[in-house]
Amino acid sequence: MGHYDALNNNSVKKYAFHNLNKHLHSFEEDFFYHLYLGKNQNDLKAMFGDVKFVCMGGTSKRMQKFAHYMKDLLGYRIPTGLTLNDITKLTDRYSMYKVGPILFANHGIGCPSLSILLNEIMKLLHYAGCEDLTFFRIGTCGGIGVEPGTVIFTEEAVDGLLRPEYRQYVLGKEKIRETQCDRELIKELLEISQEMKVGQKFNVVTGKTMCAHDFYEGQSRIDGVFCDYTQEEKLEFLKQCNEKGVVNMEMESLCFAGMLNFAKTRFGIVCVALLNRLENDQITVSNDMIMEFQERPFEIIGEYIRRRIVENEK
């Protein structure tokens, strides 16, 4: 049985995470330092036991906005004078919000920051007894050969050498985890995009995402503090990547896909392009436009989640 068959098999799908650390059950306490929450310190089952969806993205404001968007879409009411609570406000590393069965958290920039958050959230949801989870990364990116504002679903994350592999160095050895994304989920999201006619407002494409460990040299920019290549060499490389199916560059997809694939947990990665890297390195669109672009994936992911919640309530 292939991995995606496994994900589509109900008996397998029920578990939140596979391949979990076998030491976890033996810990009296497990404190999630970066969230300032703990296994015994908080009633995790009461706080998070109903979670079915986890939405992540780089910034706390984007995640707070998406939480408000989903609250409104689902018709949940907050009493006058109150607002959404930042569950991790005791620490300022990450922010976390919850709206019904949806958890929102910002992961900061890059794979190390995301990896810490995923470790702590996945353990937390495991202790809370969650089942049948779907994770989304909702991010920004540099598009390659696409118009600014295009929404991109990642089919496969690749590293700077175009390898579909997330690498971890553990006890002096290299561990490699697969980075393919869930085709079925992408198909469903594309169908929703068509039904909602989002194409009248912006383009939606799918393709490979190159995950860099840096914004400048790591993404072949000319405007970093160091650069020993020419504009022509840069364009040549970006065009070659594009010919091999790479449509965007960002900084977290390898870790997101690698960790969630290893855990056999359903996930999708959707990013909006802030620029076309075949034309520019600098991001010159206005701040208002960036805010508008960032919210484009909300419509599609929001509708997917809304439908799943309605189905579950039947």
Ligand SMILES: O=P(O)(O)O[C@@H]1C[C@H](O)[C@@H](CO)O1
């Ligand atoms: O989710 P965000 O918008 O943070 O994703 C990209 C990749 C890096 O985190 C960051 C670089 O500007 O944006």
Ligand SMILES: O=c1cc[nH]c(=O)[nH]1
């Ligand atoms: O070019 C870009 C834009 C946003 N995020 C990135 O990582 N790269």
